[in-house]
Amino acid sequence: MADKLNAQKSVKIAAGAVVCVESEIRGDVTIGPRTVVHPKARIIAEAGPIVIGEGNLIEEQALIINSYPENITPDSEVEPKTMTIGTNNVFEVGCVSQALKIGDNNVIESKADVGRNVILTSGCIIGAFCQVNTCEVIPENTVIYGSGCMRRVQTERPQPQTLQLDFLMKILPNYHHLKKTIKASQTTS
Amino acid sequence: MASLLHPDRVLYLVRGQKRIRAPLSQLYFCRYCSELRSLECVSHEVDSHYCPSCLENMPSAEAKLKKNRCANCFDCPCCMHTLSTRATNIPAPLPDDPTKTTMKKAYYLACGFCRWTSRDVGMADKSVASGGWQEPENPHGQRISKLIEYYQQLAHREKQERDRKKLARRRQCMPLAFSQHTIHVVEKYGLGTRLHRQRPGAPIASLTGLSLKEGEDQKEVTIEPAQALDEVEPLPEDCYSRPVSLPEVTTLRQRLLQPDFQPAGASQLHPRHKHLLMKRSLRCRKCEHNLSKPEFNPTSIKFKIQLVAVSYIPEVRIMSIPNLRYMKESQVLLTLTNPVENITHVTLAVCEDDDPDDVNSTSKVLVPSKELVLAGKDAAAEYDELAEPQDFQDDPDIVAFRKSNKIGFFIKVVPLKEEDTDVTVSFRMRHDFRNLAAPIRPSEEGGDAAHEAVWLTHHVELRLGPLAP
Numbered sequence: 273m274a275d276k277l278n279a280q281k282s283v284k285i286a287a288g289a290v291v292c293v294e295s296e297i298r299g300d301v302t303i304g305p306r307t308v309v310h311p312k313a314r315i316i317a318e319a320g321p322i323v324i325g326e327g328n329l330i331e332e333q334a335l336i337i338n339s340y341p342e343n344i345t346p347d348s349e350v351e352p353k354t355m356t357i358g359t360n361n362v363f364e365v366g367c368v369s370q371a372l373k374i375g376d377n378n379v380i381e382s383k384a385d386v387g388r389n390v391i392l393t394s395g396c397i398i399g400a401f402c403q404v405n406t407c408e409v410i411p412e413n414t415v416i417y418g419s420g421c422m423r424r425v426q427t428e429r430p431q432p433q434t435l436q437l438d439f440l441m442k443i444l445p446n447y448h449h450l451k452k453t454i455k456a457s458q459t460t461s
Numbered sequence: 462m463a464s465l466l467h468p469d470r471v472l473y474l475v476r477g478q479k480r481i482r483a484p485l486s487q488l489y490f491c492r493y494c495s496e497l498r499s500l501e502c503v504s505h506e507v508d509s510h511y512c513p514s515c516l517e518n519m520p521s522a523e524a525k526l527k528k529n530r531c532a533n534c535f536d537c538p539c540c541m542h543t544l545s546t547r548a549t550n551i552p553a554p555l556p557d558d559p560t561k562t563t564m565k566k567a568y569y570l571a572c573g574f575c576r577w578t579s580r581d582v583g584m585a586d587k588s589v590a591s592g593g594w595q596e597p598e599n600p601h602g603q604r605i606s607k608l609i610e611y612y613q614q615l616a617h618r619e620k621q622e623r624d625r626k627k628l629a630r631r632r633q634c635m636p637l638a639f640s641q642h643t644i645h646v647v648e649k650y651g652l653g654t655r656l657h658r659q660r661p662g663a664p665i666a667s668l669t670g671l672s673l674k675e676g677e678d679q680k681e682v683t684i685e686p687a688q689a690l691d692e693v694e695p696l697p698e699d700c701y702s703r704p705v706s707l708p709e710v711t712t713l714r715q716r717l718l719q720p721d722f723q724p725a726g727a728s729q730l731h732p733r734h735k736h737l738l739m740k741r742s743l744r745c746r747k748c749e750h751n752l753s754k755p756e757f758n759p760t761s762i763k764f765k766i767q768l769v770a771v772s773y774i775p776e777v778r779i780m781s782i783p784n785l786r787y788m789k790e791s792q793v794l795l796t797l798t799n800p801v802e803n804i805t806h807v808t809l810a811v812c813e814d815d816d817p818d819d820v821n822s823t824s825k826v827l828v829p830s831k832e833l834v835l836a837g838k839d840a841a842a843e844y845d846e847l848a849e850p851q852d853f854q855d856d857p858d859i860v861a862f863r864k865s866n867k868i869g870f871f872i873k874v875v876p877l878k879e880e881d882t883d884v885t886v887s888f889r890m891r892h893d894f895r896n897l898a899a900p901i902r903p904s905e906e907g908g909d910a911a912h913e914a915v916w917l918t919h920h921v922e923l924r925l926g927p928l929a930p
Contacts (some may be wrong), residue, residue: 314763362832387723397576399574401576414708415576417540417574417576418540418574422575423542423708423725424539424575424577424708425709426576426577426578426581427578427581428578428580430576
């Protein structure tokens with residue numbers, strides 16, 4: 273039983289993902305293929321597992337954390353909620369994301385702060401240094417920008433950063449050690 | 462504490478038409494009048510126009526034609542940031558062979574801040590990187606230009622009538638030839654370029670600058686009066702019941718930045734050309750000397766003439782404040798910096814009881830009575846190892862430290878008001894100023910005559926912060 277719990281709390285990195293050793297990944301985290309995690313990125317699954325999809329770009333000093341809500345102490349019984357992150361998202365440098373559900377093609381720009389009760393659908397862009405901690409579902413293709421967190425809807429979703437991902441997957445292994453990936457067919461005992 | 466060095470803490474009084482209190486860094490010093498000047502006591506003149514993003518210079522005539530807007534740069538209609546041109550590759554059929562497709566570059570405008578693109582308003586991608594973007598035309602443009610033409614003619618005709626009346630009093634000569642002469646005369650007396658003041662009886666005086674040339678035949682321009690309509694377009698039926706979709710409605714600011722159209726919907730917000738900024742030169746109103754003249758080149762931030770106050774007047778700055786208590790004397794440490802290269806003597810004096818300038822102070826201050834001597838600013842001092850430090854006999858009760866051209870000195874402050882406002886202190890500073898710009902009059906004995914020192918007095922106000930709780 274203890275083994276199973278420990279095994280569940282491990283980090284599962286799919287083949288094809290590039291995760292640098294200097295990144296800090298704690299708890300039960302699953303990372304999909306073609307995702308790049310830069311050094312000094314932090315993915316912390318405290319209050320539940322985190323599942324990250326494909327083609328995501330998590331830059332330096334980004335913090336993706338599934339933490340306990342503020343008014344609940346860690347000792348009491350809380351059902352662990354899974355944080356799901358879709359495909360082709362970009363978490364720029366220094367951003368903090370606690371949103372439980374993130375769709376596809378979103379961009380969270382530098383030093384943005386996304387709260388726990390926000391649900392990002394797809395194509396959303398949270399601008400630099402914008403703090404979004406409302407309790408809502410952000411509609412598709414919304415751009416939040418400016419010091420007053422103004423909003424507007426754009427007509428097309430942001431393009432997936434395929435060029436950047438390809439470049440990084442080639443270059444990062446030249447300068448950093450990578451965490452070991454787990455073959456998809458292999459199951460933990 | 463960095464907040465002690467904030468420029469707003471120390472204000473100098475400027476005795477101009479209005480009494481203005483401003484930090485020394487925002488003031489100018491006219492060394493011909495030997496007085497401080499603020500932005501409100503100088504006349505501002507436009508030097509040159511330039512675009513803030515492409516830094517392109519534009520002569521004033523061209524700027525007027527283009528309505529003070531840059532030809533190449535655009536502003537985002539959504540967030541007013543500068544738009545950048547981006548390129549995409551689109552497959553397009555070759556002109557020779559319609560079956561094969563080749564990648565052609567298509568350009569569109571995009572904003573890096575709010576992610577607005579020109580495709581959002583339906584503007585098609587252009588094949589040229591710059592110069593392909595057109596602003597939409599003003600629907601009332603023709604009517605407005607016709608009205609302007611008509612009124613220009615009217616102003617011109619009125620001016621000619623005035624000239625004719627003046628001539629009829631003087632002599633009987635050819636009115637046309639002489640009206641050219643009188644136009645210059647009128648412009649010299651009435652409509653001077655620098656001292657442009659609107660005369661009360663000439664409301665259309667500003668349009669005469671745009672008048673047609675003298676010899677041209679003036680075609681009669683007629684305008685139709687505006688017609689008032691009885692029927693107005695009715696409001697749509699669901700005007701009150703339709704829910705407002707906020708992302709589609711433009712904000713007031715976005716709307717008013719385009720006064721030609723004032724679109725209500727975000728899908729009609731077209732980008733506008735970027736406004737030009739201008740470089741201005743400042744001139745003292747009393748002696749007409751230039752106080753500040755920037756370089757012509759937009760890429761250069763230097764000045765040809767820069768008579769700023771910080772390079773002539775010693776600057777007082779607050780260094781440390783102890784806890785201030787009501788009716789208790791405390792010592793405040795201030796610094797004085799000497800901006801000029803020769804030794805400056807500074808005397809501080811308390812404001813008299815009935816000083817008209819002493820409005821804001823809320824405390825009593827005791828300043829050192831002895832004269833403070835400041836060493837000159839020597840740029841090479843740090844490299845010159847053999848230089849002996851100058852020996853000033855400093856009273857340790859008054860002078861706390863001395864460092865090249867700066868000294869720290871103590872003043873004693875007694876807050877007199879117990880209210881919640883900041884403790885403010887004012888005193889008068891008297892220092893000697895040597896006008897290096899004025900020519901040295903050769904003295905009768907021969908040899909170099911030193912510049913005469915003029916003693917200037919300034920009224921300085923310090924804001925020390927709230928009383929300690």
